[in-house]
Amino acid sequence: MRPIVINGTVLCDPITGIPRYVYEVVTRLDPLLTGTGLDVRLCYRDDGRPLHLPELKNIRIVPLKAIKYSYNLVVLPHYLRRHKAFFLGLASDMLMTRRSAVVLHDIRPLVMDTDRGFFRFKFWVHCLSIKAFARRVYTVSGDQRRLISERLGIPLDRIGLTYNGWEHLQPVEADESVFKKLPGVKKGEYYYALGSLAGHKNYRWIREVAARNPDKVFVVAGGKDLAAFGDDAEAVSGGNLHYPGYVSDRENKALMQHCKAFLHPAVFEGFGIPPLEALSLGAPVAVSNASCLPELYGDTVRYFDPMDYDVDLDALMAQPVAPPDKVLQKYSWPVTAAAWLPELRRFAES
Numbered sequence: 499m500r501p502i503v504i505n506g507t508v509l510c511d512p513i514t515g516i517p518r519y520v521y522e523v524v525t526r527l528d529p530l531l532t533g534t535g536l537d538v539r540l541c542y543r544d545d546g547r548p549l550h551l552p553e554l555k556n557i558r559i560v561p562l563k564a565i566k567y568s569y570n571l572v573v574l575p576h577y578l579r580r581h582k583a584f585f586l587g588l589a590s591d592m593l594m595t596r597r598s599a600v601v602l603h604d605i606r607p608l609v610m611d612t613d614r615g616f617f618r619f620k621f622w623v624h625c626l627s628i629k630a631f632a633r634r635v636y637t638v639s640g641d642q643r644r645l646i647s648e649r650l651g652i653p654l655d656r657i658g659l660t661y662n663g664w665e666h667l668q669p670v671e672a673d674e675s676v677f678k679k680l681p682g683v684k685k686g687e688y689y690y691a692l693g694s695l696a697g698h699k700n701y702r703w704i705r706e707v708a709a710r711n712p713d714k715v716f717v718v719a720g721g722k723d724l725a726a727f728g729d730d731a732e733a734v735s736g737g738n739l740h741y742p743g744y745v746s747d748r749e750n751k752a753l754m755q756h757c758k759a760f761l762h763p764a765v766f767e768g769f770g771i772p773p774l775e776a777l778s779l780g781a782p783v784a785v786s787n788a789s790c791l792p793e794l795y796g797d798t799v800r801y802f803d804p805m806d807y808d809v810d811l812d813a814l815m816a817q818p819v820a821p822p823d824k825v826l827q828k829y830s831w832p833v834t835a836a837a838w839l840p841e842l843r844r845f846a847e848s
Contacts, residue, residue, distance in 0.1 A: 499537065499846035500597070501583040504557075505574065506540040508589040510547040515694065516603055518771065519638075519662055520588045521550065524557060526835035531556035536842055541577060543569040584845040592628045599634040599845060601660060604642050604768030608649050612697035625650055633848070634841075636660045638769040641790035660838070662769045663831030664778040666747075672755055673748035680717065680740050688715040688740075689811070690757035690781075692750060692772045693764070700786070703763035706807035708739040714811065716761075717753060719745040754779045759815050763804045767791060773799060774829055777822040784814055794829070798822045 504524065508517045524540060531538060532555070542549055544561035551559070564573040575593055578585055585598040592600050606612070607621040628635060629650050636658040637643050643657050677683060693699040701718055708716045717740045745753065754760060760776035762785040770791060776783050777798060785791045786804035797820040802809050827833075 499535065500848065501537040501539055501581050502586055502842055502845055503560075503574075503578060503581075503583045504538065504540045504586050504588055505591050506542040506549065506551070506559075507569065508591070509550050510542065510545075511550075513550055515771070516589045517550075518666065519601070519603070522663060522666055522831040523588060523835050523838065525552060525554070526831050527838055528554045528557045530835060530839055534839070534843070536846055538842065539583070541574060543573075584848065586842075586845065592624060592632065594627055594631050596631055596633060597845075597848065598632050599636065599841070600628050600632045601636040601638070602628060602642075602646060603638055604766075605645055605649060606698060606766050606768070609645060610698055610766055633845075634658060638662060639767075639790035640793055642768050658841075661829045661834050662771050662774065663829055663834055664771070664774045664826060665831045667751055667754075667775050667778065670747045670751050672752035673746065674752050676742070676745065676749035676752050677756075679742055683715055683717055683740055685756040686758060688717050688757055689759050689761050690753050690776075691716070691718045691720075691761045691763070692745070692753075693718075693720045693762075698764060698766040700763040700765045700804050703786075703804055703807065704761065705739060707809060707811070708737075710807060711811060712738055714738060716740065717742065717757070719743065719750065719753065750775075751779065754781050757781055759784055759811075762786065762791070763802075764789065764791070765804050769794065774825070778826055782815055782819075795825060796820070798825050 508520055511517050513521050539558045539560050541560040541562055544563050562573050562577060570593065578595060585593050585595055587600040590601060590603050605625060607618045608625065629652055634656060635646065635652055637646055638661060643659060646652055646657055647654050691704055704716055704718055715738050719742050754776045759782040760773060762770060762773045764770060764786055765788045767789045773783050773785050773795060784800040784802055785795060787801040788804055792801065799819060800814050800817045802814055
């Protein structure tokens, strides 16, 4: 059987978003490989950065010395050819080899104009490479599957589904000290949002809704691109809108557990892990009625128009919803990891 090589370089980055998917799949897949005879290896660009992984029993870690651009263009392809391996890109990463499969988490740059033109061009070329070379493509929601098929012309039967999960927050101990950094924010009395602060996350909606509801308190945690709130970034923090910046998993858990409601106003998502995390922690959740969110969350959350800044939050959160059990059972890291086993067997025997 062929070795299967996963590109793990993304695990040298902070474990959020796509790195979270790779981390959870790899660590949960590792014990499932016992006794299967499958040869699975995780290669990564060894440039001095630490690899964020615990000790694995079945997946072999292979550091490859390389500088940034030579790794994907020369070093990793050479390793694959030398070992006659099958390449699995779990982080939307693609190499020009026909013995490959790729998880394309979303194609936002082909749908929205929130990214720079040159980046969109590079992403288009990247997607054309996936179309030309990848034996099979996977994505994280039915909405993305449809978009990938329509925009790239890849037949639906060549696109599989693989989901995100929520269990990563369960063993984390909540860090209640985060509230010391947020004077004026009381437990159970604030609306919470979390994301990368990229434009498609639509945090302008939070700012506008906060301005219209001075009696309510809002906390938005995430990256550093304050332009996501709108043109006047100086107006972001202060009054009833609090921006703590990046928060750890421990701080995020505390903020989710004690929020009045979790809000997710994104206009585009591949999947959207934060609402799933919030549901798993018992928080009331409201999301936009855009992109894949209604498909994923069904009747377990409330929905709002992400362009409607005059939403009545009290009326919105008073709407009844179903228990989240079915959603939490379907979108689960152990389920996702187990689903990769038959796929890996097929790749190894190809």
